Amino acid sequence: MTDKRLADLVLLHGLVVTMDAGWRVLEDGGLAVSGQDIVAVGPSAEIAAGYDATETIDASGHIVMPGLINAHTHAPAVLFRGLVEDLELEPWLARSWQIEKKMLNPDSIRLGAQMAHTEMIHSGTTTGLDMYWFPEVSAEVAKQIGFRLMTGPAYLETPDPPDHIPDAQRTDHGREFLQQYRNDPLIITCVQPHSTYTVSPRYLAEARDLADEYHVLLNTHAAESPIEVKTIEQKYGLRPPGHLDAQGLLTARTVLAHGVFLNHDEIDLLATRGTAVAHCPISNLKLGAGIAPVNGMLNRGVKVMVGTDGAQSSNDLNLWPVMRMTALLQKGIHNDPTLVPARQVVNMATRGAAEALGLADQIGTLEAGKRADLILLDLGQTHSLPLYDVYLHLLYAAGREDVSTVIINGQKVMHERQMLTIDERETNDRARALSRQIQAYAQTLSGGGR
Structure with a gap:
């Protein structure tokens, strides 16, 4: 008889959806966590027989699955939720940026990041790709809360930016960020030129070179609106993907947010280059973008x-x-209910996202050797029954209200819906106070906040 190994955490008796390449689902499954890593996944009987643990969680009546990966967000901008509404992209951006320039500073970014990371954890997201001002502040907050954040220096040529960094100094400033977080256990660095319509070829090239220097992902917006496409085509003689490709920015380490107006040739180009797309259907629909x-x-x-x-x-x-x-959306616009099946979409938010972000060796599946980023979903509510196909359940019936426990990098950050790493009540009180200031300023602008 062999001696049991010691783990920090063991979960037993869950419906374990591994999202591994073999699509393993364990009806009575368990896993063991040591430090930041998963060290074993298998039937509960095997895990219980092989490991003693400092803490054991009975996952009976719960789905256990990899944490979700939010592939595109501007997290601290949660401060402006519901402030600028019912506009197309370009006027919406103009009004939003006007408010941001007045209201954003390290303190407001810190509060916004606290709110956003907490909100994402509550819904089972354990990793976010975030483009916004003051990434060093968001990174600090992520580490304090225990959220896995991919972020980095953003390029956006605008008069008087909120961070007051001159365009000519942005690359040097960005290099400091990339160096600081180069081997951080929770912060994954990237370089983020906002778009072809806000960043000139000079700074697109600087962003490309900086990403190449550190061999990190490059994240940008592209083909989000017809006005954007027309503007870039008139200015450079190429549509946004072609312009990015001509500048050497379309690679297997590039993510394009949106891609609403990609044509067939551009889709083929992305496939050839290995470039990924972050699809944001609700935001696109709400802005009337398509x-x-x-x-x-x-x-x-x-x-x-x-x-x-x-x-x-x-x-x-x-x-x-x-x-x-x-x-x-895809089923509806193509009149074909067989398109984009449930398992494929769940994969887009887990293993597939990890692969696209270059993080497949760390997250996205529940396998030994991966980081312990996982969530538990309660199956005890009426809307969770009956459960015949777990992937169909996850896509069409499960939701934020079912997420009960969240573990990131081996740390339990939420348990039984209660955050363990931040005082939510105090954060929410500060958010209410700041929102009054934001609204007061927005109302001084022409047309008010809307």
């Missing part, structure tokens, strides 16, 4: 992930309705 050709991208082998976008446009950082909308 519906991305997701089915066409998938058919051509483009890596597609899902994202909420920022809550200032989508009003919510909850990935479950985004996943659902991803499938429903």
